[in-house]
Amino acid sequence: MKSNKIPIRFTINGEKKELDIPPGISALELIRDILELKGTKEGCGIGECGACTIVVDGRAINACLMIAAQLDGREILTVEGLGQTGDLHPIQEAFAEQHAVQCGYCTPGLLMSTHALLQENSKPDRKEIVKAISGNLCRCTGYHSIIAAIEDAAK
């Protein structure tokens, strides 16, 4: 096991961090195990489900597929940075109102994909929404309520 550490600096959910991290960990492991932010989930671990989606420098990415050291110098947003209990982000409110959450496991990733989409394109049509969330799998809802929630949030 490589015992050296890589120094990295980044901003996460508005907070500046400076850490020494093991070279061989993923961004997902950094977020969940070191920063103890448990909102971001591991679904498949190989970039095929989108449960681990976070926003890095404005772009949605799979945290399981990024070496944590590559977060150096980046601005990161996880679901914890989107809204809080009692102070939900409009996207979170839309998801709740449109019944787009059942077991909730895919939800953090979907919220981040949605946030990234609306930052890039504040008025996406249905086709653009579907394309943007095609990297996020949901086993519960059948997606219609999710798309309705995103259309709602985009209003």
Added chain:
Amino acid sequence: MYDVDYIRPQDLHEALGFLNVNGDVTKILAGGTDIMVDMRSGVLQTHYLLDVSRLDDLRKIELNDGQLSIGAAVKITELLESDIIAAASPALKAAAEKFASKQIRNVATIGGNVAHCSPCGDTIPPLLIHEAQAVVVNSQGQHNVTIEEMASGPYHCSLHSNELITHFVLEPKPQEVEFADFQKIGRRQELAIARMSMAAMASKEDDNSISFLRFALGSCTPTPHRFYEIEDFLMGKVPTENVLWEAGKILAEKMLDITGRRPSAVYKEPAIRGLFMRMMSPLIQ
């Protein structure tokens, strides 16, 4: 947690110096979307990851003197968003649209896709129809490697351990070419590895006969490549439905010549003919 070390060189010179000493035990890291999967499965074990994703030399998209240059660390999303790519290599843009998922497009790179040497790499058929070459450098100098030469077999890259790709040079789409496309068949609409893919660009004379055609097939053979037999067959002919159907038949036969008649031929033979018709039908009057 993987047993690797992470190195980020500040410039190309430093990267090449590192590869000279440690290339045998180093894997070049750009987007990481293939590396992370391969480390997780155990297929890849390496001592160093050399992160080249931020080297400026590898990140440009330029059209100069009739040559299109695409940096190896250019992300798939950047290909999608580039006006130069849209104009000069629309088939590559079409491939980028169908590539994996948004999350993966935002970090995966064209250099990584090529160097991974998967038979199914989506960027490869479009690069082939543009006669793309990889500019490969080491600390002694540089040389060009064609896309065909890059893979010595499925998942076997012919690059030496002290080398890396800085950028690709492509012939841009000729002005008169109005048709260019990439099509693929996968198990789903997105996040699908291509079971079959193809790229083409073509132009027609005033009498509707084909005056220019480039065609490449991906996923169906151990390494993707151009199919000159199809190009030769269609040149000078007016592309009617019958003519294209005949061309698709030749394509299927040639593919099976390479792969042999395996169990998957029952599926692949009609599928390749169908996909060919789907892609090429816009050429019918």
